[in-house]
Amino acid sequence: MNLDPRTDVCVVRKHVRYIDGRPAIISDDYFDEKIVRGTELAQPEDTTREDILKEAGYEQVYDIDVIIAGMPRSDEAARLGIAAGTPVAEHIRTGYTADNKPVRVMLSIVPGDTLILQYTIPT
Secondary structure: OOOOOOOOOEEEEOOEEEEOOEEEEEEEEEEEHHHHOOOHHHOOOOOOOOOHHHHOOOOOOEEEEEEEEEOOOHHHHHHHOOOOOOOEEEEEEEEEOOOOOEEEEEEEEEEOOOOOOOOOOOO
16 A cells, blocks of 8 residues: 555645755655644644654654656756756655554655765664
């Protein structure tokens, strides 16, 4: 089972993150509307609280990441203010509950000329 922002009814929280006053990362979150209905996540105001999904009974306990390099769509390039020809990395993180229900998709777009990936993988 997947949460698909292209076909499912979702609450979308769109953000552009800035570094030194310049747009640096698109970071859009998609939530199943039925799960977040009535919570702060369904409201237009920004929130930094971490336990909203947990309080709604859908604690996110693991993520699966997919990273795809390519050229930005025109709307992505405009949101980031990047020059034509600048590649981007699309980072799709899907958050799951302990019973493997997808509850959040975070779609981030990062210009390739500023991207640094660092992971710690337990062995």
